[in-house]
Amino acid sequence: MHGMPGASPAPPAIDDTAYLAAIVQSSADAIFGTTTDGFIRSWNAGCERMLGYSAAEMMGQSVAQIIPSELREEARAIRQRVGMGEAIESFETVRLTKDGRPIEVAATFSPIRDDHDRIVGISGVLRDVTQSKQAERSAAMLAAIVASSSDGVVSKTLDGTVTSWNKSAERIFGFTEGEIINRSIRTIIPAERQAEEDRILATVVSGAIIDNFETVRLRKDGALIDVSVTVSPVRDSAGRIIGASKIVRDITDKRRTREQLRTLLAEVNHRSKNMLSLVQAIARQMTRHGRQLDLNRFLERLQAIASNQDLLIQNDWRFIPIGDLVRSQLGAFRDLIGNRIAIDGPQIELTPEAAQAIGMAVHELATNAAKYGALSSDDGRVALNWTQDGDDFDMSWRESDGPPVSHPEHKGFGSRVISDMVRAGLEGTVEVEFAPPGLRWHLRCPLQRISRGSSHARR
Numbered sequence: 001m002h003g004m005p006g007a008s009p010a011p012p013a014i015d016d017t018a019y020l021a022a023i024v025q026s027s028a029d030a031i032f033g034t035t036t037d038g039f040i041r042s043w044n045a046g047c048e049r050m051l052g053y054s055a056a057e058m059m060g061q062s063v064a065q066i067i068p069s070e071l072r073e074e075a076r077a078i079r080q081r082v083g084m085g086e087a088i089e090s091f092e093t094v095r096l097t098k099d100g101r102p103i104e105v106a107a108t109f110s111p112i113r114d115d116h117d118r119i120v121g122i123s124g125v126l127r128d129v130t131q132s133k134q135a136e137r138s139a140a141m142l143a144a145i146v147a148s149s150s151d152g153v154v155s156k157t158l159d160g161t162v163t164s165w166n167k168s169a170e171r172i173f174g175f176t177e178g179e180i181i182n183r184s185i186r187t188i189i190p191a192e193r194q195a196e197e198d199r200i201l202a203t204v205v206s207g208a209i210i211d212n213f214e215t216v217r218l219r220k221d222g223a224l225i226d227v228s229v230t231v232s233p234v235r236d237s238a239g240r241i242i243g244a245s246k247i248v249r250d251i252t253d254k255r256r257t258r259e260q261l262r263t264l265l266a267e268v269n270h271r272s273k274n275m276l277s278l279v280q281a282i283a284r285q286m287t288r289h290g291r292q293l294d295l296n297r298f299l300e301r302l303q304a305i306a307s308n309q310d311l312l313i314q315n316d317w318r319f320i321p322i323g324d325l326v327r328s329q330l331g332a333f334r335d336l337i338g339n340r341i342a343i344d345g346p347q348i349e350l351t352p353e354a355a356q357a358i359g360m361a362v363h364e365l366a367t368n369a370a371k372y373g374a375l376s377s378d379d380g381r382v383a384l385n386w387t388q389d390g391d392d393f394d395m396s397w398r399e400s401d402g403p404p405v406s407h408p409e410h411k412g413f414g415s416r417v418i419s420d421m422v423r424a425g426l427e428g429t430v431e432v433e434f435a436p437p438g439l440r441w442h443l444r445c446p447l448q449r450i451s452r453g454s455s456h457a458r459r
Helices: 016-026 045-051 071-084 130-148 167-173 190-203 252-286 293-316 320-330 330-336 352-372 413-426
Strands: 030-034 042-043 089-095 101-111 119-128 152-157 163-166 210-218 225-237 243-248 342-344 347-350 381-389 390-401 431-433 437-447 453-457
Touching: 016 101, 030 045, 045 119, 071 089, 071 119, 071 252, 101 130, 167 243, 190 210, 190 225, 190 243, 225 252, 225 330, 293 453, 320 330, 320 342, 320 347, 320 352, 330 352, 347 352, 352 381, 352 390, 352 413, 413 437
Parallel strands: 342 381
Antiparallel strands: 030 042, 030 119, 089 101, 101 119, 152 163, 152 243, 210 225, 225 243, 347 453, 381 390, 390 437, 431 437
8 A cells, every 4th residue: 555645654663672772761760670689780871860870880780889788688688579579669768879979769679570471680760859858858847847836837828718827826826726727817816907917918919028017916715915927928839929927926925024114114214313303302401501511421311212222123113111121221220129229010011202201211310319319328229110000100219218318409401301301201290309318209191101002910
């Protein structure tokens, strides 16, 4: 028969054996053949590319040359199994290149049979999976990091549907993975903040990252929590944005601490200004009518103020226990406490303002007693007592057995401290009696004026 006019000529016939050999030679995989005892009989171009040895170098050589020493027993066992007719597919192992570099491979081993079905050799096909295995390990590592992260890690589609939700997200928001997957991320966004999600999605679609955005989110139980959110676009292999990943950090404690710090700094600023005003007042009073400033006495008074501040700091700027205050102001006479100085009264937590006034008064009374009164002699005594009587606070200072006392000729700064300043500062009454047996001082004021209500009957 003749071909039709204009038809293409038939392709030349190809010998089946040559055709199969061409396929093997051009394969991207490394394909080789060995005898049943492991000596190379064929070695394609893929073997040369992957392992670095040419066919001329490997023909007749033992396959052990490309097997790490610690895996040779494994390879021998595989040859025995294949030699008995078993095929082994996609066995993951390691082989060595010519320069000694290990590569991870997926190996398939099959028996080679002759025309009489006898096994005369073994064929091996190696596929380099080094990069894919590295990618798997990297992905597994990233998955482990996400799973164990203390931050909530969430992914979502571009329409806001949640696609992943780690354990920390469960802890922060209260929703389990099963409860939130395939639901909208808007489930955890308060109604008044829904517009934020629109802006976030628009930013992600543009390819930008939202970094440490502080906002408020909703727990499963309805509680609002302060969070810091970082949102990044998720891209596919072609670089197209297909979703977003969120890292969520609960900053409730951080924000509370920040607010407390801001309040504390404001308190410190307020008290610093008050302290400067008090120092200025002391200096003005001590230099009235042209008097020369007694520097030592001025420094003693500043030290008394500083002692109050130390106690205030120890109690977080909230209060000063009256017992601690009294003992601090009598620090110069601590060896006399319990002997010539008797102190008695319930433990009351004074406000900073009350502690300032009472502390200054005790300091001035003690200084005056040391200079002119009961503490200026070897036999003099002081009794310092305070009580709370219903809604009132009483405090008294009584000196005895000291030098005779007479009324001072003029009223100095110390006198004004123990009377006028205390009376005005605590909205109470102050009585000072310069009786011959010893000075008597008595303060009475509303308990609520000096204490925040935290009083205890400890002695």
